[in-house]
Amino acid sequence: MEPTPRTSSQPAAWAPLFVIVLSAVSCSSPKEAAKAPPPAGPVGTPIEIPVPLGLPPVAAPANNKPTVETVALGKKLYYDTKLSADDTVSCASCHGPAHGFTDGSPVSTGVGGKQGGRSAPTVLNAAYSPVQFWDGRAASLEEQAGGPIANPIEMNLPHEAAVRKLNADGEYPKLFEKAFGPGPATIEKVQMAIASFERTVISGNSPFDRYQFGGDKKALSPAAARGLAIFKDAAKGNCVKCHTIDDKYALFSDGKFHNLGVGMNAEGELADLGRYTQTKVEADKGAFRTPTLRNIAQTAPYMHDGSAKTLRRVVDFYVGGGNSNPQLDKDIKKLELSGREREDLVAFLESLTGEIPKEVLSQ
Amino acid sequence: MKRLPFVFVTLVFSGCNSAPKPEKAKVPVSTTAPKVEYFHVDAATAGAVHGRVSFAGKKPVRKKIDVSEDPMCAKMHAAGLYDESVVVNPNGTLANVFVYVKQGLEGKTFEPSKEPVVIDQKGCRFAPRVFGIQTGQPLNVVNSDPVTHNIHPLAQVNRAWNQSQDPQTEPLKRRFLQREVMIRVKCNIHSWMRAWIGAVEHPYFAVSAQPDGSFELPNLPPGDYTIEAWHEVYGVQEQKITVKPSGKEDVSFTFKGE
Numbered sequence: 001m002e003p004t005p006r007t008s009s010q011p012a013a014w015a016p017l018f019v020i021v022l023s024a025v026s027c028s029s030p031k032e033a034a035k036a037p038p039p040a041g042p043v044g045t046p047i048e049i050p051v052p053l054g055l056p057p058v059a060a061p062a063n064n065k066p067t068v069e070t071v072a073l074g075k076k077l078y079y080d081t082k083l084s085a086d087d088t089v090s091c092a093s094c095h096g097p098a099h100g101f102t103d104g105s106p107v108s109t110g111v112g113g114k115q116g117g118r119s120a121p122t123v124l125n126a127a128y129s130p131v132q133f134w135d136g137r138a139a140s141l142e143e144q145a146g147g148p149i150a151n152p153i154e155m156n157l158p159h160e161a162a163v164r165k166l167n168a169d170g171e172y173p174k175l176f177e178k179a180f181g182p183g184p185a186t187i188e189k190v191q192m193a194i195a196s197f198e199r200t201v202i203s204g205n206s207p208f209d210r211y212q213f214g215g216d217k218k219a220l221s222p223a224a225a226r227g228l229a230i231f232k233d234a235a236k237g238n239c240v241k242c243h244t245i246d247d248k249y250a251l252f253s254d255g256k257f258h259n260l261g262v263g264m265n266a267e268g269e270l271a272d273l274g275r276y277t278q279t280k281v282e283a284d285k286g287a288f289r290t291p292t293l294r295n296i297a298q299t300a301p302y303m304h305d306g307s308a309k310t311l312r313r314v315v316d317f318y319v320g321g322g323n324s325n326p327q328l329d330k331d332i333k334k335l336e337l338s339g340r341e342r343e344d345l346v347a348f349l350e351s352l353t354g355e356i357p358k359e360v361l362s363q
Numbered sequence: 364m365k366r367l368p369f370v371f372v373t374l375v376f377s378g379c380n381s382a383p384k385p386e387k388a389k390v391p392v393s394t395t396a397p398k399v400e401y402f403h404v405d406a407a408t409a410g411a412v413h414g415r416v417s418f419a420g421k422k423p424v425r426k427k428i429d430v431s432e433d434p435m436c437a438k439m440h441a442a443g444l445y446d447e448s449v450v451v452n453p454n455g456t457l458a459n460v461f462v463y464v465k466q467g468l469e470g471k472t473f474e475p476s477k478e479p480v481v482i483d484q485k486g487c488r489f490a491p492r493v494f495g496i497q498t499g500q501p502l503n504v505v506n507s508d509p510v511t512h513n514i515h516p517l518a519q520v521n522r523a524w525n526q527s528q529d530p531q532t533e534p535l536k537r538r539f540l541q542r543e544v545m546i547r548v549k550c551n552i553h554s555w556m557r558a559w560i561g562a563v564e565h566p567y568f569a570v571s572a573q574p575d576g577s578f579e580l581p582n583l584p585p586g587d588y589t590i591e592a593w594h595e596v597y598g599v600q601e602q603k604i605t606v607k608p609s610g611k612e613d614v615s616f617t618f619k620g621e
Contacts, residue, residue: 261526264526266533267536307529313529316513317527320515320527321513321515321525322525324526339431340431
């Protein structure tokens, strides 16, 4: 299950690709400076994140363009268990490279063995998602990064305590100064650094990308190529309706929320109301954010509650037409697929395992 | 500005006026909640209907089912899986006929059994294929197979629903609230899987047995009844009978094949 990044067609390191654009982008404009308090911002060497085949450029907020220093600091924080109350859990504990930046469990285990009700979504290509979390409750990676640190069932470390811990550390203060200029670590800087690192955790150049965007018609096996056709065919799988493929790139997610009826309790009621918990809109009951399908073969089990153990079971679930409930998405219908077509779809999904830059893996 | 407090006062008052209404409404609701008088059968006079379903004509050849949709199902049936829409017993009787009291129990309300009826998804078949359930009685859906199944009762009178079920998951619990004879059940994932559910508002239903085609409707109060027998291929038949106090009535049906 360890993702082995193949770098044959990509530069071995990004360093040569770093585009130095200097102050114009990262320095706050006079208008911004007039505001109080001045927002934290990176001060180091800006970088352009190299984008593999099949992905669009990575966007970042104007006040947090990635730099060598913020990405490095974010990586250290991401893999550091110091961000948890008892030094046992890091971001990578639940979003680790060994499982396609998830944890291989139906639901994750936080500090003190506590468990939640949702499965850890992959961090891979989260940079492209318009909102974060299964229910979309964070509008940015920055906002998302603060959540699990303080969540009592995850890392259980209140933000003030986290910052105190980092400022008392032997290494972090100078890394924060390098990344954000003079001044102590703040939770805002922690979130910005982690978000910048996460923007580099991307996966593309999969066999599918080489077939679809690279003109290599041998990149997919015949079964996977048939699976791709079924995936796209509105009368067959119609998977692209939500797991999108665009002309020049494929994110495999519309970034929206859909109800499949996953997670019904024994009585036939939705156990988790998903997007509704944020919007209180009736139609959002039981709807969850469409996940990317990148590296899906590495991120079992599937669905927001980790209820589907294998890709075949996921395909069978869709063939069955989901689980009926009042808010079932109108596009979820019984699929007419033969046994071979179902296997072809699985073969296609397995072709979505792409290259992950080796720089994002722990040392 | 001066009018503002006045407005507030009226708002508060109207709030006070409306507030007790639901309180008042609550009281009658709880006291006048419909109390159902369940009918109790007098054991001293209760009778029974029993009988058997015969099959006449040529025993149809059972067709082999294409199970290629799921390699796991194919593996479970290396020797082939055969269609079970007509099951003729070795003694010439017909199994899987749903027999129930169609008429004669009007005005009597029977307490739904609390004992769940279980339908299993086993060997990529529904088991049992044909069964009855009392309206309001729990139905537990079990998946004993190593594959994902789907149960989709195509109810017309009751609410139709559709649910997939992974292996080793807890039973789904459902109920049917209206009489419906029969509800066709399919699996959206395995197109050959079929079951039929007869939902009736009393406990007088049975399915002709394998291997002898017999059925029994015990503990039936004396009276005049219409008994209906339903088969998924051969349709329905009915007979009128009178059950005398403590009487044991014999009713037999014969379905004809091609």
